[in-house]
Structures are given as C-alpha cells and as structure tokens.
Amino acid sequence: MEMSEQLKEGSIRLLVLGSGTSTGVPMIGCDCPTCSSNDSRDRRLRASVLLSWMDGVFERNILIDTSTDLRQQSLLYRLKQIDAVLFTHPHADHIHGIDELRSFNFIQHQSIPCYGSSYTLGRIRTMFDYIFTKTQAGGGKPKVTLHEVNGKFTLFGRKVEPLPAMHGDMEVYGFRIGSFAYLTDCNFVPKSTIEKMKGLKLLVLGAVQFKKHATHFSIEEAVELAGTLGADKTYLTHMNHFVKHSKLQKELPKNIYLSFDGMDKLV
Ligand SMILES: [Zn+2]
Numbered sequence: 062m063e064m065s066e067q068l069k070e071g072s073i074r075l076l077v078l079g080s081g082t083s084t085g086v087p088m089i090g091c092d093c094p095t096c097s098s099n100d101s102r103d104r105r106l107r108a109s110v111l112l113s114w115m116d117g118v119f120e121r122n123i124l125i126d127t128s129t130d131l132r133q134q135s136l137l138y139r140l141k142q143i144d145a146v147l148f149t150h151p152h153a154d155h156i157h158g159i160d161e162l163r164s165f166n167f168i169q170h171q172s173i174p175c176y177g178s179s180y181t182l183g184r185i186r187t188m189f190d191y192i193f194t195k196t197q198a199g200g201g202k203p204k205v206t207l208h209e210v211n212g213k214f215t216l217f218g219r220k221v222e223p224l225p226a227m228h229g230d231m232e233v234y235g236f237r238i239g240s241f242a243y244l245t246d247c248n249f250v251p252k253s254t255i256e257k258m259k260g261l262k263l264l265v266l267g268a269v270q271f272k273k274h275a276t277h278f279s280i281e282e283a284v285e286l287a288g289t290l291g292a293d294k295t296y297l298t299h300m301n302h303f304v305k306h307s308k309l310q311k312e313l314p315k316n317i318y319l320s321f322d323g324m325d326k327l328v
C-alpha cells in the first residue's frame with residue numbers, strides 16, 4: 062500500500078475503501094451530474110474502511126465490513142493481508158463481499174476472525190450458510206471464525222468498543238478504537254452511545270442524502286450530530302448520487318468534511 066505517512070506505535074491509519082451508499086456511485090443507468098462527474102471523489106464504492114495499527118512488531122489490518130466491492134477495493138489499494146473483520150450490520154452492501162476473504166485465506170493460510178453482534182452474525186450464518194455447512198471438496202470457501210461481541214474487547218493490543226445505534230428498527234454497531242470512531246447506517250444514536258463518543262479526534266459518520274431518510278441520517282442530521290459529538294474532525298460517508306463532492310464540501314461547517322474513496326488519515 063502506498064501511504065502518505067508512516068504508521069507508528071499507538072497510531073491508527075484509516076483508509077477509506079468505499080464512501081458510497083448501497084448502489085455505489087455512479088448508479089447503474091444514471092446520467093446525473095454526480096454519476097457523470099469526472100471528479101474521482103464522486104466515484105464511490107460501497108462503504109467500508111481499512112484500519113491499520115501496530116501490534117508489537119506486526120502491522121495489523123482490520124477491515125470494517127466486507128462490502129460488495131471488496132474484490133475491487135482489495136485490488137485498487139493492493140491489500141495483501143486482512144487480520145480481522147468488524148461487521149457493522151448484515152445489509153447486503155456491507156457483507157456481500159465476504160466470499161472475497163478466500164483470497165486472503167490463500168495468502169495467510171488461516172481463518173480470519175470476524176466480530177459483530179449476535180444478530181449480525183446470525184444473519185451472516187443464514188445468508189451465507191454454504192460457508193458454515195459441510196460441502197463437497199473443491200472450489201473453496203472463505204475460512205472465517207465468528208466472534209459475538211456486545212461490549213469492549215481487545216483486538217491486537219487495542220480496545221475496540223462497539224457503538225450501538227439504530228438503523229430504522231435494526232440495531233447496528235459502530236466501533237471506537239482510541240480516539241477514532243466509525244459509525245454508519247443509522248438514523249438514531251442513543252444517549253448511552255453518545256457518551257461513548259466523547260473526545261474523538263476523528264469520526265467517520267454515515268449520511269446518505271439531503272432529504273430525510275427512513276433509516277439513514279440526512280446530511281443535515283449528520284452535521285447536527287457531528288456538532289453534538291464534537292470530534293476534532295468528522296468525515297461523512299455512505300453518500301448517494303445527490304451529493305456532489307466539490308459542491309457540498311464548500312457548504313459544510315468547520316471541521317466537517319466529506320470522505321472519499323482512497324482517503325487516508327493517521328489518527
Ligand atoms: Zn449501507
């Protein structure tokens with residue numbers, strides 16, 4: 062991976078693999094100004110990020126969600142190693158790339174630990190039952206080990222704290238590691254989670270479009286929440302094709318930015 066800065070002990074490197082909503086941007090069949098834009102920041106793969114941190118002498122790569130575009134993301138950013146996956150929720154755009162973990166199994170020769178709520182992992186077991194049932198030899202299946210989490214846990218020397226929030230009536234997880242947090246696909250954050258999001262340096266927060274949405278924060282709602290949470294910097298993600306990067310970025314308040322595919326930051 063080509064990165065702008067060196068990863069040091071105690072830091073987290075964030076790489077945005079996808080900043081788009083479930084359809085991706087451009088949308089199939091759409092000729093709108095965003096979908097036909099030449100600005101690379103208007104090309105959004107499905108939402109996912111890669112976090113890296115040092116665990117002693119090892120650099121660990123932790124993927125949040127296995128998006129529909131995981132293969133393309135892995136090739137684009139030359140990913141060679143995935144040490145763990147954190148799952149936010151079981152919607153198609155966040156889990157449909159799970160089969161691509163096979164390629165990392167081929168390299169790493171071991172099962173990849175995956176973390177999520179009991180609901181999320183239950184849905185993954187049902188939706189991808191072929192992974193978890195005995196089938197004929199050949200072809201190969203992803204080797205993953207599911208770990209249910211419902212509170213803070215340690216992963217490669219760092220504390221990871223699930224951040225429960227509501228995505229319509231589905232509970233999703235965001236994740237906090239140190240002064241970084243990632244929370245997408247929600248339209249309500251309970252007080253107990255807001256308490257867990259104090260003192261952040263960098264927050265990646267989901268916001269789908271300008272208009273109010275049944276299960277996602279709108280841009281306006283996300284900006285308001287970002288103000289309440291008060292992270293040093295908040296980057297919006299999971300945006301649809303109504304969001305033209307260059308236009309909206311100019312209108313956002315201080316310390317609130319639009320993320321884009323390929324954006325990398327050290328926290
Ligand atoms: Zn989504």
Ligand SMILES: [Zn+2]
Pocket residue numbers: 087088091092093094095096097302
């Ligand atoms: Zn469009």
Ligand SMILES: [Zn+2]
Pocket residue numbers: 150152228246
């Ligand atoms: Zn969702």
